[in-house]
Amino acid sequence: MRRAHDFLETPSLSKCSHCGAATMPHRVCASCGYYKGKQVVAAKNAA
Numbered sequence: 001m002r003r004a005h006d007f008l009e010t011p012s013l014s015k016c017s018h019c020g021a022a023t024m025p026h027r028v029c030a031s032c033g034y035y036k037g038k039q040v041v042a043a044k045n046a047a
Contacts (some may be wrong), residue, residue, distance in 0.1 A: 011024060016029040019031055
């Protein structure tokens with residue numbers, strides 16, 4: 001019972017407002033590079 005608080009939780013995911021990809025909250029989207037509606041970094045998957 002000592003380690004009852006040690007368990008794995010699934011990370012919460014939110015949808016990117018620009019491309020719709022699943023991202024972690026408060027992080028720059030890895031697929032499009034947008035954060036809060038503004039492009040912050042160049043996209044990795046630029047075609």
